Amino acid sequence: MAKYTTAELMASVVSKELRDRDVCFIGIGSSGPAFIMAVAVPTVAARLAQLQHAPNLHFMFGPVIDPIIDGDFAPKSTSEYWYVNLLSAAQVPLEDTLNLFKLNKMTVGFASGAQVDKYGNCNITAIGDYEKPKVRLVGTLAQTDIACYSHRFIITVKHDKKTLVEKVDFITSAGYLDGGDSRKKAGLPGGGPSIVVSDMAVMDFHETKKTMRLRSVHPGFTVDDVIKNTGFELEIPDHVGQTPVPTELELGYIRNKIDPCGYWLKARLTGEEATLDRF
Amino acid sequence: MENKVTSLQEAISHISDGDMVALGGSLIRRHPMAAVYEIIRQRKKNLTVVAWSSGNDVDILAAAGCIKEVQTSYVGLQNFGLARNFRRSVESGQVKVLEQSESIAKEKFRAGGSGLTFAITKTPLGTDLMRNPAYRHSVECPFTGERYVAIEAYKPDVAIIHGHYADPEGNIHVPKRRMMDNEIDILIAKSAKRVIVTVEKIVGRRFILERPHETFLPGIFVDHVVEVPYGCHPNSCDARYDYDEEHLKMYQEMAKSPETFQKYLDEYVYSVKDHYEYLEKIGIRRLMAITRE
Numbered sequence: 001m002a003k004y005t006t007a008e009l010m011a012s013v014v015s016k017e018l019r020d021r022d023v024c025f026i027g028i029g030s031s032g033p034a035f036i037m038a039v040a041v042p043t044v045a046a047r048l049a050q051l052q053h054a055p056n057l058h059f060m061f062g063p064v065i066d067p068i069i070d071g072d073f074a075p076k077s078t079s080e081y082w083y084v085n086l087l088s089a090a091q092v093p094l095e096d097t098l099n100l101f102k103l104n105k106m107t108v109g110f111a112s113g114a115q116v117d118k119y120g121n122c123n124i125t126a127i128g129d130y131e132k133p134k135v136r137l138v139g140t141l142a143q144t145d146i147a148c149y150s151h152r153f154i155i156t157v158k159h160d161k162k163t164l165v166e167k168v169d170f171i172t173s174a175g176y177l178d179g180g181d182s183r184k185k186a187g188l189p190g191g192g193p194s195i196v197v198s199d200m201a202v203m204d205f206h207e208t209k210k211t212m213r214l215r216s217v218h219p220g221f222t223v224d225d226v227i228k229n230t231g232f233e234l235e236i237p238d239h240v241g242q243t244p245v246p247t248e249l250e251l252g253y254i255r256n257k258i259d260p261c262g263y264w265l266k267a268r269l270t271g272e273e274a275t276l277d278r279f
Numbered sequence: 280m281e282n283k284v285t286s287l288q289e290a291i292s293h294i295s296d297g298d299m300v301a302l303g304g305s306l307i308r309r310h311p312m313a314a315v316y317e318i319i320r321q322r323k324k325n326l327t328v329v330a331w332s333s334g335n336d337v338d339i340l341a342a343a344g345c346i347k348e349v350q351t352s353y354v355g356l357q358n359f360g361l362a363r364n365f366r367r368s369v370e371s372g373q374v375k376v377l378e379q380s381e382s383i384a385k386e387k388f389r390a391g392g393s394g395l396t397f398a399i400t401k402t403p404l405g406t407d408l409m410r411n412p413a414y415r416h417s418v419e420c421p422f423t424g425e426r427y428v429a430i431e432a433y434k435p436d437v438a439i440i441h442g443h444y445a446d447p448e449g450n451i452h453v454p455k456r457r458m459m460d461n462e463i464d465i466l467i468a469k470s471a472k473r474v475i476v477t478v479e480k481i482v483g484r485r486f487i488l489e490r491p492h493e494t495f496l497p498g499i500f501v502d503h504v505v506e507v508p509y510g511c512h513p514n515s516c517d518a519r520y521d522y523d524e525e526h527l528k529m530y531q532e533m534a535k536s537p538e539t540f541q542k543y544l545d546e547y548v549y550s551v552k553d554h555y556e557y558l559e560k561i562g563i564r565r566l567m568a569i570t571r572e
Contacts, residue, residue, distance in 0.1 A: 031358035063459035093462035144380035186405030
């Protein structure tokens with residue numbers, strides 16, 4: 001069995017959550033490990049899904065729809081030149097892709113955060129007291145839209161106590177708010193977060209309480225590791241499996257076809273090579 | 280034909296302290312930086328900057344003490360990290376922020392540019408964006424009963440966007456192969472009471488007349504046109520030139536403290552007479568290195 005990286009494992013997990021005819025919105029930007037989490041894992045996952053079980057899946061980088069990103073077609077940097085010249089089905093005004101959310105046509109969004117809480121609410125706005133923040137972050141981007149409207153969204157996140165917190169300091173994007181039916185009551189049209197994929201485990205949400213629940217632990221980690229690195233009480237079912245490792249076929253697709261140069265999963269296109277591996 | 284070509288100094292002199300100023304561009308792309316530097320040189324105060332996505336434009340305005348409030352979806356330097364000056368200004372309470380997602384910002388500019396006074400959205404429901412009184416008005420759809428939040432249309436005093444070419448009447452041309460994120464610049468310009476467009480080059484009217492389908496914004500929406508080649512530097516400008524990686528790294532290094540950033544401001548803004556002197560400082564080698572098409 002070929003050894004795999006954490007980023008490859010995460011891409012494989014996310015790809016299994018994607019279905020044929022899904023329409024996925026992927027943001028572009030950031031660098032290093034944050035780029036791998038927020039951009040590269042969703043992108044490679046979408047391509048893996050297209051190559052395996054979801055040939056009619058669409059994904060877009062903001063206004064760039066159905067881009068060709070394999071191998072040497074990948075953008076070589078985050079600068080505009082590369083995105084403008086990406087082979088793609090369409091480059092439309094961003095307004096059109098933002099409106100896909102409101103038209104109920106965006107089935108999958110991706111979210112990440114400096115903080116994510118047990119209901120899947122995310123924070124990319126400010127740490128500490130909002131009025132006098134300890135750390136001012138970037139704001140909202142489209143994440144508030146993604147979490148509001150997409151049929152479901154997938155959270156990719158670094159697994160530690162600083163990130164996975166009891167309650168986010170600021171809800172930039174709505175998960176299940178206070179749990180139960182609070183998301184529905186608030187009038188949010190989208191379905192909320194489906195799974196959380198970290199560099200240590202996969203979580204989903206309890207059907208009625210809507211609290212985060214451990215689904216599987218990545219090889220190399222134990223349930224105890226996960227509990228110790230989570231800042232709130234995770235729902236732990238009686239049986240917690242091991243996260244399925246990427247198959248030979250998936251690794252072949254990633255390494256020989258989609259991302260042979262590491263532009264994506266090694267963040268090389270951002271000019272700052274990175275890894276999510278802890279060992 | 281009205282000649283709207285003017286100097287950067289003259290165009291920016293129309294901005295008054297306390298104005299609401301809309302800035303085009305997104306992330307570190309196509310912000311009208313030459314105009315931003317001139318705002319700083321003219322020491323404008325208490326501006327409210329509205330945008331749909333911001334970068335080092337807002338960061339440097341915050342450092343220079345020109346702004347009291349920012350309304351945008353993002354302030355950061357993309358792959359170069361957080362906007363350090365902006366961060367300090369918000370953490371110290373000097374600059375207030377109205378959080379608005381990309382679609383909220385877009386709707387507010389679209390409403391303003393369509394002659395409407397408000398727009399509706401579901402985006403902020405349930406989130407802490409709602410803590411801001413800007414989102415206090417809940418409205419119900421009279422047809423379906425759905426709940427929305429009313430958001431006030433933008434009517435900025437001045438909007439500044441950057442284009443590639445313009446004729447003297449202010450017909451703005453941007454090549455079709457462009458970053459489509461920045462199409463919101465068109466909505467931003469249409470929403471404003473006064474519109475300043477900086478361009479890479481002023482061209483003859485014939486150039487525009489032969490390519491009417493590539494007119495990004497017709498001159499009827501434009502009040503002042505200013506020629507500033509490489510006017511987005513160190514931002515990128517579509518496929519024409521890239522962001523200046525070397526310069527942005529240096530910028531971020533100097534932004535680590537207010538003291539070192541003051542040196543940046545002195546060197547690249549205050550001590551510079553005009554845009555051409557700025558370009559001379561950057562140097563022909565850097566400019567050629569970032570040029571693409």
